[in-house]
Amino acid sequence: MTFLWETDHQAAENLRLALGHGMRVVESAPAAHRSLADDRREILLVIGPDIDLTSALTVADSLRLERPEVGVVLMRRRLDVGVLAQSLRAGVREVVSADDLSSLTEACSRSQQLSTRLAGLAGGSEAAEGRIVTVFSAKGGCGKTTVSTNMAAELALDRTTRVLLIDLDLAFGDVAISLGLMPERSIADVVAMAGHLDAEGLASVVTHHDSGLDALCAPAHPGDADRIPAAVVAEVLRVAKKVYDVVVIDTPPAFTEHVLTSFDACDASVLLATLDIPAVKNLRLALDTLDLLGHPKANRLLVLNRADAKVGLSVDDVTTALHHELAQEIPDNRAVTAATNRGVPVVLHEPKNPVSLALKALVRERLRPAIKMAVESPMPVSKAAHRANGRRFLRRAEAGSQA
Secondary structure, three states, X not given: OOEEEOOOHHHHHHHHHHHOOOOEEXXXXXXXXXXXXXXXXOOEXXXXXXXXXXXXXXXXXXXXXXXXXXXXEEEEOOOOHHHHHHHHHHOOOEEEEOOOHXXXXXXXXXXXXXXXXXXXXXXXXXXXXXXXXXXXOOOOOOOHHHXXXXXXXXXXXXXXXXXXXXXXXXXXXXXXXXXXXXXXXXXXXXXXXOOOOOHHHHHOOOEEXXXXXXXXXXXXXXXXXXXXXXXXXXXXXXXXXXXXXXXXEEOOOOOOHHHHHHHHHOOEEEEEXXXXXXXXXXXXXXXXXXXXXXXXXXHEEEEEEOOOOOOOOOHHHHHHHHOOOOOEEEOOOHHHHHHHXXXXXXXXXXXXXXXXXXXXXXXXXXXXXXXXXXXXXXXXXXXXXXXXXXXXXXXXXXXXXXX
């Protein structure tokens, strides 16, 4: 059942179709608090479009502290950036237009699913935190987004693994377009919640994909990337680990502060190259940098994309240059481009395609075991300190090169 805070009885009846016949109406903030206190099983409060915004946000803010498993969905007759920002800061999970009942139904469903998870955690669940996987290549065009989106889709395919895909290419990320998504919110919207982000706030900015995964997409405008500090990324990862089983991070081809943050937090990394000398050279330099940062070698998975291209280099040439075995070779196939143009991961579009089979094998045979190994063998304190020292050294070197 759902509580609806609404003073207009006719408006409440009009919403019964969207909220269900078990909907119960409350007419004031004290009544909402009292009803939720009396029925600890209820996990959703919908606030009508004509309820005073300040009163609505006061209730949402108090519920976030007193009953974090209770979701608040706010209806408004007019949506604007100011209302959205205030609502997110107060802990409102979703803000929907008063005349869009289908969106209201979907928002309530998403909120109830998240509340069920949070109620389980609050009830003493001993479930382990999720694992973080960083996908990186030191050269553009190696297929990071293709690998990231398909790995995430494959992980989520069993419908029991909760997967979040984060697009950390903040200026030119392609996760949304590769998945055929039209996100209303992005990681830029997390900035307003910096310092007090919680599971509800994270749920309000992700976009759900039909495969079962959630995506935290890059900003629509490249200029927004400059106002997203690395501390926000770190906060997102801390919260995401408590909600999702696996967090996959798609990165830009550079060791930015945001990328360094993702490597600091990750339990496994997938490092890509292709059969061209610049890509192999840059990956060799990336491996040296990760050594400097103290990133565990055992948790690295090296993947050669478009491995069957006839361009004068062989797989043996690559392994010799990198001094590291390859976890997976992914062939070249035009089906990948066709799937991307349709906004569907190739593992879903053509599951029997050789590329799909290679990606499925990467997840099944290499990624899942690597994640399991990271759980069983956490990084010792000395290794963590070495990583921090290496990162400080890298920052100083970058600062010196820019001076």
